[in-house]
Every structure is written in structure tokens, then in C-alpha cells.
Amino acid sequence: MASLTGCNSLGASGPTARAIREVRPENARVKVIEVNDTVVRTILATQADHSFARIFGVAQERHGLIGPGATLDISVWESPPAVLFPSASALLLPGASSTGTGTSFQGQVVNAEGVVTVPFVGRVRALGRSPEDVATEIAARLSSKAHDPQVSVRIADNQADGVIVAGDVQSSRRIPLTTKNERLLDVLTGAGGVRQPVDKVLIQVTRGTTVASRPLGAIIRDPGENISLFNDDVVTALYQPFSFQAMGAVAANTEVNFEGTGITLAQALARVGGLQDSRADVKGVFVFRLEDSQALPQDLRDGSLVTAEGKIPVVYRIDMSNPATFFVMQKFPMHDKDILYVSNAPLVDLQKFVGLVSQIAFSVGGIANSVP
Incomplete structure (x- = not known):
């Protein structure tokens, strides 16, 4: 029995619920938060803020303003007798074509100065203006040269x-x-x-x-x-496949991928097979998370550790001995890289100790019986 004097642990998969709740002074900047409906509502509201x-x-x-480098299709019509634009196709301008009393100048590119050049009109500033505005100016400047001109300007390509x-x-x-x-x-x-x-x-x-x-x-x-x-x-x-890690007294200690739309804590526990009845402390279910500071009240933010990304390490505690907690778990959202940990029940260590003592006692008894 003397060999047990120095033993501080009988083996475990992680800290006990008491050890997590009673955070050491040097780790007091890591917050332990009891999960309830108010806490869940705050977390969900923070997620809505990220929409x-x-x-x-x-x-x-968008009002279809003409940008730099835009390509314009410009069409001009004259009322009969047309005297100016039927001959425009003879101007050998790129994209120029004439049909009866109408002439189209296609693929006119707005240059670096923000202007286009129109025959018999000259330079017209187009950058930052609507096609209708440019068409009105062209028609006004043609009114003294063409017979009742009508102008249409369309943005063919606005890659800018x-x-x-x-x-x-x-x-x-x-x-x-x-x-x-x-x-x-x-x-x-x-x-x-x-x-x-x-x-x-x-x-x-x-x-x-x-x-x-x-x-x-x-x-x-x-x-x-x-x-x-x-x-x-x-x-x-x-x-980005999302995942959480399950550890401790759960049916499966593993990393679990989940969909980007998210899952709840209730779903997370179901995906790892739930708690181990023989080991789990129903008051010792925890979620370790690097939390957005906006999800925490100001009094919990003060004095907390803050990562380079502005996150605060927190531990959420869930008491599954309270039936109302199961409704809260259906709304508590799991985040990417969360750690879901379930501690051992206090009696588990006692059972381990009793089992160890029994093994030693049987061993000593067996040795004593074997000695003549």
C-alpha cells in the first residue's frame, strides 16, 4: 500500500469537472461560462451580426453609367429627307454601317480621356455619364447639321x-x-x-x-x-470542411466533420454516440472555444486573454442533469475547431481506486498463500 502514497492520479482522459470549474489563479483569464438560454441567444445574435x-x-x-474603356454602340436616324448620315458608311469608320435613314457606329471605345468621337459631332465626353445623357448631347449638337436627328447610345461592353x-x-x-x-x-x-x-x-x-x-x-x-x-x-x-473534436467520456473520441450551415450541440453529441453511461459526469459537459469578443458581455471581456485574431478563449459548461438544458442544446451552435469534452464522474476515480486496491490485495493474498 505504501507504493500508492505518491500517486496523484489513477489515469484519466482529461481534467475533472471540478478542476475546470475551479480555474487556477494563473489561468483565471480563461472564462468558464454556464450555458443557458440567455448565453445561447447572445451567441446567435453575434452570428446574425456577421451576415x-x-x-x-x-x-x-446601378444606373448603367459609362466606365473607362467601355464599348458603345451609337445609332443615329434622320427624318426624311436625310441629308447627312446616309453617306456615313463611306467614311470608312470602324463599325460604321448605314440602312436607309439610319446609321450605326458600333464598338466605339471610350478612350483614356473618357471621350468618344462621333462623325460630324467631334469629341463627346462619356465617362461617368448615362447612355441617355450622351445620346441627348449628340442629338443636340447634330440638330444644326442633320434633319431632325434621333440618337440612341447603348453600352455594348463595360468591362471596367x-x-x-x-x-x-x-x-x-x-x-x-x-x-x-x-x-x-x-x-x-x-x-x-x-x-x-x-x-x-x-x-x-x-x-x-x-x-x-x-x-x-x-x-x-x-x-x-x-x-x-x-x-x-x-x-x-x-x-473549408468544418470540424470539431470530441474527447473524454463520450462513445467515440474522434474528429467529426460537419456541414458549413452548422450543427447544434445536441447534434454534435449524437454524432459521437452520446455520453458513456459508465464514465460520464452529466454535469461535466464542456465546449472549449476561441470565441468572438462580441459574443461575451463586457464584464467577461475585461481581463480576458485575447488572441492575435481578437478571439477570447472560453469554456462553456453544460449541465445535462437539468432537463431544460436539452432544449438549450438544440440551439447552441457548434463552431469550427471547437473541442467537446465530457469529464469522468467523481465516482469513476473511486471505482478505479477500489479496483486497484482489490488487485493489490488479491496479489498479496496470493503470494502469502503460496509461501509455505
Whole structure:
């Protein structure tokens, strides 16, 4: 029995529930939070704050302004008797053609100065103006030369106004934006779609200095997340399988992948086979997480450890001896890289000790009986 005097542990898969609840002074900056309905509501509200709709807002309709390098199709008609433009096709201008009293100048590119050149009109500033505005100016400047001119200007190509789609898509490319107000799923479709399963893809949108990401499945499920895009936005599809690690007194100690749309704590426990009846402490279910600071009240943020990414290490404790906890577990969201840990019940160590003492006692008795 003297050999047991120095033993501090009989073997375990991790700390006890008491050891986690009674955090040592040197580790007091790691917060232990009892999970209840209020805590879950705060976490869910923080997730809603990360939505694309809230971060980027609702885009205003594009008015089809002419950008640098845009290609314009310009058409001019004269009322009979037409005296000016029937001969325009003889001007040998690129894209010029004449049909009766109408003449079309196709593929006119806005130059570096933001202007286009129109026969009998000269230089017309187009950059930053609507096609209707440019058409009105051209008609006004032709009124003294042509017979009742009518002018139409159409943007044939506005490559300067577009978004970049990159990452795990079929074809990374720049996609032009039009007056249709292309949305996130429109440009992903234009790039051929994603190459990985939808539930394993994260979509990142970069607009200026603002960067945000959402699971593709959540964007498909919620039309509000399918935001309209701005010029020079960058959309990146990232292959990111989400996972959590299960440890301790659960049926399976393993890493479990889950879909990007997320799962709850109740689902997570079910996927690892639940608690081990013979070992688990129902009051000792914990989720270790690097949490967004916004998900914590100010008094818990004060004095907490903060990672370089602005995350705070916290331990969420779930008391499964309380029946109401099972309803809370159905709403508590699991995050990527969470650790789900279930401690041993206090009696387990006692049982181990009794078993060890019994083995020693039987061994000593067996030796004594074998000695004549």
C-alpha cells in the first residue's frame, strides 16, 4: 500500500469537472461560462451580426453609367429627307454601317480621356455619364447639321465595371456588372460554379478594406445573404470542411466533420454516440472555444486573454442533469475547431481506486498463500 502514497492520479482522459470549474489563479483569464438560454441567444445574435446583408448593406440599383474603356454602340436616324448620315458608311469608320435613314457606329471605345468621337459631332465626353445623357448631347449638337436627328447610345461592353471571382470555382475570372444588379450567386454561376460540395465551401467577399465570409449553403438558404455586388468586389470560394473534436467520456473520441450551415450541440453529441453511461459526469459537459469578443458581455471581456485574431478563449459548461438544458442544446451552435469534452464522474476515480486496491490485495493474498 505504501507504493500508492505518491500517486496523484489513477489515469484519466482529461481534467475533472471540478478542476475546470475551479480555474487556477494563473489561468483565471480563461472564462468558464454556464450555458443557458440567455448565453445561447447572445451567441446567435453575434452570428446574425456577421451576415452579408448587415455588413455590406443593400446595394443601390446601378444606373448603367459609362466606365473607362467601355464599348458603345451609337445609332443615329434622320427624318426624311436625310441629308447627312446616309453617306456615313463611306467614311470608312470602324463599325460604321448605314440602312436607309439610319446609321450605326458600333464598338466605339471610350478612350483614356473618357471621350468618344462621333462623325460630324467631334469629341463627346462619356465617362461617368448615362447612355441617355450622351445620346441627348449628340442629338443636340447634330440638330444644326442633320434633319431632325434621333440618337440612341447603348453600352455594348463595360468591362471596367465588374467583380473578380476566384478560388475553388470552375473558372476564375472577372465578371462584368450590368444594370441587372448581379448578385453573389449570379457571379458564382458565371464562373462555372464551385468545384466542391456546397456544404464544404465558404464564400469570402472583399469590398475595399472590409472582408467577410459565409457558408455557401447559408447564402443559398437565405435570399437576404445573396447580396448585390459593387464594382471591384472580390468573391473568393474557399474549400473549408468544418470540424470539431470530441474527447473524454463520450462513445467515440474522434474528429467529426460537419456541414458549413452548422450543427447544434445536441447534434454534435449524437454524432459521437452520446455520453458513456459508465464514465460520464452529466454535469461535466464542456465546449472549449476561441470565441468572438462580441459574443461575451463586457464584464467577461475585461481581463480576458485575447488572441492575435481578437478571439477570447472560453469554456462553456453544460449541465445535462437539468432537463431544460436539452432544449438549450438544440440551439447552441457548434463552431469550427471547437473541442467537446465530457469529464469522468467523481465516482469513476473511486471505482478505479477500489479496483486497484482489490488487485493489490488479491496479489498479496496470493503470494502469502503460496509461501509455505
